[in-house]
Amino acid sequence: MITPTKGIAPDRALLAVGAQIVLQLERPLTVSQAWARLREWRQVNGHPAPLSFGWFVLALDALYSLGVLELDEDLLTVVRTDHAAPALR
Known part of the structure; x- marks a missing residue:
């Protein structure tokens, strides 16, 4: 469910859908706006x-x-945009 499995296609896995949602949030949006933008x-x-909306x-x-x-105040905002692992120098 969170990751792709035999029964969950890669584009429906929650992490994939979450990544698609984050792509829509270049600015704060309401849940309804994010849902409409994601479907489009x-x-x-x-x-x-x-x-489905439930899966969203x-x-x-x-x-x-x-x-x-x-x-925050009915708006979805991305908090964390940095990479999980810091770049090695």
């Missing part, structure tokens, strides 16, 4: 697998649990 983005970028909310929950986004 998936259609334009050739992701034909159906995505599960992806938001996963992102929130990972500390990637916050809901």
Whole structure:
């Protein structure tokens, strides 16, 4: 469910959907705006697998649990944009 499995296609895994959501949040958006932008983005970028609103909310929950986004005054904002591993020099 979080990652692709036999029954969950790669473009429907919660981490993949979460990454697609983060791409839509270059500025703070309401949940409804993020949902509309994600559906449009998936259609334009050739992701034909159906995505329910419930699955979208599960992806938001996963992102929130990972500390990637916050809901502040009814707006979703990306909190963490840095890479997991710092660059080695």
